[in-house]
Amino acid sequence: MSVIVPLFNVEEFIETTLNGLLHQTLQEVEFLLIDDGSTDATYDIALKYAETHPRLKVIRQENNGPAAARNRGLKLARGQFICFVDSDDILVEDALENMYNAALEHDAQIVTGTTLRFNDKRTWSIPTYVRYSVQKPGLKHIDTNPELFYALGPCAKLYKKELVENLYFPEHIRLGEDQPFTLFAYTHAERIYTVDETVYYYRFREGQTKSLTQRALAEPQRVFDDLFNMMLAARDILHSNANLFGYYIRRVMQTDVLPRFRAALRSNDSDVQKAALHAIIGRVQALNRKDFSKAPFFHTYMILGTIYLSRYLKSENYGLAWKLIRTTFANMQIGNYGCFVQTVWPPAKNRVKRIMNKLKTRIENAVLRKLVFPVSKRFLPLRRHKVIFASNRNTRLEGNLDIIYHQVTEHYSAWTPLVYTKEQRSFREKFKQYYHLATAKLIVLDDYYYQLYGLHPRPDSDVVQTWHGCGAFKKFGLSASGSADSNSPEFERRAHSSYTKVITSSSSVVPHYAEAFGIDERKVMPLGVAKTDRLLNEDAVEKAKAEFFTEYPNLLGKKIILYAPTFRGKPAQRRGYKIQLNLEEMRDRLGDDFAVILKLHPMVQQSMSAFYDLGDFVVDLSSVSDITDLLMVADVLVTDYSSLVFDYSLLKRPIVFYAYDLDEYLSERGFYYDYRDFVPGPISTTTTELVDDILQERYSVERVQQFAQYFFEHQDGKSTERFLEYFLGPMPNQAKLVEEAEKPYVLAKTN
Known part of the structure; x- marks a missing residue:
């Protein structure tokens, strides 16, 4: 097996990459390190490693780009399988062994696995891979799995050498030079297999997104020349399969062309906007009308993208934007117009529908929150024996609410328990819901409950947060403000503003709950957690x-x-x-x-x-x-x-x-x-x-x-009893709590 690693000015990362290679569990591997004219210490570090590790072979050449470096490696490779690794990434230690075994077991010409991104702080999934299920394990073929086009990088894959024999990366393309290579391999592979293992960590350098944007701003002509050359190379590879070519162009427009076009037009620099528009107009004018006739999404995305992004243009560049639209229309064949209409009409119709639904929801919420709730709260009497159990966590009550609800129905016949769980409701049902929320003596929650955000109960009623988790482990609510997975402090304060009491398991966690919910510690009560009984x-x-x-x-x-x-x-x-x-x-x-x-x-x-x-x-x-x-x-x-x-x-x-x-x-x-x-x-x-x-x-x-x-301050199994006696009063006839009542829920209804 041969692993090809192009090197260029990665002295900061190269040792981590080389250590990952040398710790591979598969031993019969040659590592070809092709230094592409590095000007830092990268070459010296690679040579030092090679002195003590004979499997490492270091070759140096003048700087000609990653395509030339990979091609040099392909010419020197002696293994039956080929794998590419970028010089700042990490190959998981058993990646080669797992992919090699899968290639033999499934007779696959290409084997890949899960790739994750990482930086100095964390590791995460690649969003497009997750969205399109690119890394779903199993046997695949490009005809039935076109989602593989969203993973066109050459790395994190094992190629059978006979598949890529005499196949090279186009050296005249600097941006996207790897796509034609991977496309050819995908379309000529009879069997592609994805292992259910993580095989590769792709380093996301700080400022990487910014650098890609800066290149689009600094060299718009070069960038869009490369992208169009890349698409034309793909056309030559996929010419016999219109469906695949159309799918590929759609992917390239979404992830490669339009993001860079957007960066240029949003730069607020008239010269950059002008250069980008001229570059694309020139490339579209040079196209033969048949070039992208089988990929109508090219014209559709180009036109719609220009229209959408024109709001960022300086006024002097409006004419160029209009010229790009006219030029793209002129390049379309008659058959492409149908695709344009079919593409434009459904989202336009859906957008209007979403806007109307959003407007309707806003109007309804305004009526419910600014009229129904406050009017009911101020002018209608408090129903002193009405208790509401409310949760958006599921379509049925769970945990604390489930336990407390059943005990209320079992022992407090004078009380009317109402249940509101996660479900769709008509406006009339919502109207009744807000009436009940405004007139209930007690509302019991177990999580965030958006229906009460920013609303405050009347002074003689209680909104009690029992929270679904015990103790205090991970920070939550206001305590988590500023962390990567948190809401804004303003949102958290509004979300928890209605609580009058919070129930906890112990006095030791009272300060944490008070901080998390922004509530006075005196209102946090260590009565115990009902679900633990x-x-x-x-x-x-x-x-x-x-x-x-x-x-x-x-x-x-x-x-x-x-x-x-x-x-x-x-x-x-x-x-x-x-x-x-x-x-x-x-x-x-x-x-x-x-x-x-x-x-x-x-x-x-x-x-x-x-x-x-x-x-x-x-x-x-x-x-x-x-x-x-x-x-x-x-x-x-x-x-x-x-x-x-x-x-x-x-x-x-x-x-x-x-x-x-x-x-x-x-x-x-x-x-x-x-x-x-x-x-x-x-x-x-x-x-x-x-x-x-x-x-x-x-x-x-x-x-x-x-x-x-x-x-747990109380381990007597009586947390539910303490809750009920505090908020509903002593049990009638001092009846003893049963373990659990198997009764159906009472749906919300008026008395």
Whole structure:
């Protein structure tokens, strides 16, 4: 196998890249380091490494660009497979072995895997890869998987040498020179395979986006010449497949051409705008009408993009923009006009529809929030026995609200409980909802509730936040302001402004909740968390175990490991989240005495069951809405930064922390306590360490007990009772709380 690495002025990064290559688990590899005329210490560093590592071969040439350097490597490569690595990136240590084995097993001409971006602070998924499912594992072909066009870089791929024999990178193109090479490889490969492993880390240098923009501003003629030459080269490769060519052009216009065109037109520099417009007009005029006749999105995007971006133009450049539009129209064939109309009309219609819906929603909200709520609050009587349970977390009540609701229906017949959960409502239903919110004696929440943002209850009623998590672990609310994954302080203050009381598990966390919600500490009440009552009820625990093993009898007698990680990043990253545990290694080392239950966070939409076929060793129960029963069943909890650690500590069982990305997560969220000193169990960063911690029982149950004692002031199973007696008064006839009432919900309705 041959790995080709073009080098140019990367003295700051080259050692990290070379160390990644030298630690590859596949040994029969030659590394061709092609120095493209570096003027810093890059060449000397590479030579020094080569002196002690004979697999490294350093070749130097005059500066001719990355295409020429890669071509030099292709001519020298002796391996049966070729892999490209950029000189500031990192190849995962088992990447070559994983891709090579997949190539042999699936007879694939190209093998790739997951690529992640990274910088000095964090690692993240590539948004376009997530959006278009580029890295979905399995066997592929470009005809059925055109989404591969969104991964046209030559790196993070293993090519069979016979596929790219006598294929070279176009050296006359400096921007996008890699796309024709990868396009040719994709279109000539009979079998492309994506492994379900991370293989490559792509370094995102500070200021990288800015530098790309600066080049578009400094050299617009050169930039757009390269891009058009790149598209014409793609046309020659894809000429026999109109659908693929059209898909490719759409992708290039979206991600390569229009972003740079936008940078030039938004520069506020008349000369830069003029140069960019002249460059594109000249290239469009030089096109043959047949060149892009099979890619109508070129004309559509060019025209619509110019119209949209014309608002940034200096007045003296309006004429050039109009000339570009006319020139593009003139280049269109008759068949392309239909595509233009079909492209323009649906989004225009949808935009009008969205605007009207948005206007309607604003009007409705104004009526509800500025009229219905305040008028009902001021002029209508308080309904002293009306309690509302409100949550947007799900279509049914869960956790604290579920427990409290059932006890109200069981023991407080004089009270009318109303339920508002996540569902679509007509304006009439919303009208009644705001009437109830304004006239209820008690409103019980468990999370953010946008219907009450900025609204304040009447003085003789309560809005009580029971919060869905126990204790204080990850910073949230106002405490998280300034972190990467946070809202603005203004938003947080408005979101929590309606609370009159907040319920917590212990006095020790009162200051944290007061800070998070911007509320006086005297209004934060350590009554205990209702949902934990079942965890402290031995009969309930035994019942949960019996029901679980009745449903999963094949797990009876095994030691159950519950793996419940929290979410990471923004919504797109959460959807694309992949667990970093090597479940195959866990199965091989733990054997038949153990089983793993997977429970991903509700914000993570991806199920793991499709990716692991490990028999009875792994059971994916991510779809289970209430994790309490799973906590009762588990013998060991494996988590990372989840507040479940508080709930589980009440069971006084072992906890192991798998925090493989601790530093990145710290920069994203932050904690109330020092993580390493705070957690009541060993911290693992690899699967091997985690299995060792479990097998060698490095955890301390005594430490878990101390942890629970600090964060739970009450461990008597009466948190729900305390809540009810404080807000609703003593129970009629001092009736005793039952474990759980199995009754259907009462939908919201007037008395």
